[in-house]
């Protein structure tokens with residue numbers, strides 16, 4: 005069976021994108037969910053890198069990622085862009101053993117927000133840069149109006165969303 009890793013690009017303890025990851029993982033077998041906050045790192049700086057190298061957490065995350073065939077990322081949209089938190093993690097990862105740290109990895113990009121657009125603008129920007137790291141985006145899904153569409157147990161309310169997401173996940 006293919007190995008699938010999933011996480012959100014949020015550093016909020018109440019992240020709805022992390023909750024969305026949990027909701028989506030109920031639709032497909034064998035997904036390992038991590039919390040990216042467990043791999044927190046300082047804001048990328050060439051000075052820090054020159055002085056102390058890559059943060060231990062980034063090296064751990066890098067090694068973890070290499071063991072997976074596919075990755076699901078649900079990223080919040082901050083001012084029309086993916087979060088600085090996710091970008092920072094990706095910047096650090098790109099400094100270890102070359103830029104292509106996601107070589108031959110399939111990626112499904114998700115996003116959700118309390119509002120109607122579901123973070124689709126930020127997702128589109130992330131989709132545009134994923135190939136820099138050697139990965140292929142095989143599916144995307146933005147879920148608007150999170151609090152109407154996901155219950156307190158992180159279950160998607162509508163069969164329509166469940167079926168649409170299952171179709172996205174089928175290619176993994």
Ligand SMILES: Cc1cc2nc3c(=O)[nH]c(=O)nc-3n(C[C@H](O)[C@H](O)[C@H](O)COP(=O)(O)O)c2cc1C
Nearest residue numbers: 014016019020021022080081082083084117118123
């Ligand atoms: C700095 C900031 C900027 C935001 N910008 C957007 C935005 O551009 N579009 C949007 O749909 N929501 C925006 N939001 C609202 C987020 O969608 C909302 O905070 C959401 O809960 C973030 O996801 P998370 O809970 O997984 O961190 C913004 C929130 C913050 C704090």
